[in-house]
Amino acid sequence: MFKPSCYSCRKKFEPSALRVSYSKNYCESCGVGLFGEEYFSFPPKPAPTIRRNLAVHGAVLLLAGAFFLFWLSVSVVEFF
Known part of the structure; x- marks a missing residue:
């Protein structure tokens, strides 16, 4: 099955481990580093x-x- 990657670090993750911001997928470590606590308000990436x-x-x-x-x-x- 296709695993999406984080836009910032390019590592592969399950869709449930990513969140979407401005149509880009971010993992938790990159998202918190870039957006701070606002990252947790982003919607999770839906599973295909x-x-x-x-x-x-x-x-x-x-x-x-x-x-x-x-x-x-x-x-x-x-x-x-």
Whole structure:
């Protein structure tokens, strides 16, 4: 499973060990060092859900299929 990393120290952590500030993930030691006690008011990073994972994979497959059909239509036009 994919483990997110701290934006500051780049170490890998479980999502529950990170907090999000300005869309960046920070571990406790880096967050307290940078933001002080305000770090504990930041929301924890949510764990990835199966629904989100399926949505992302579905979107990638849809885009890949659209690109393949576009490529196929361009190559057929070139052939004739």
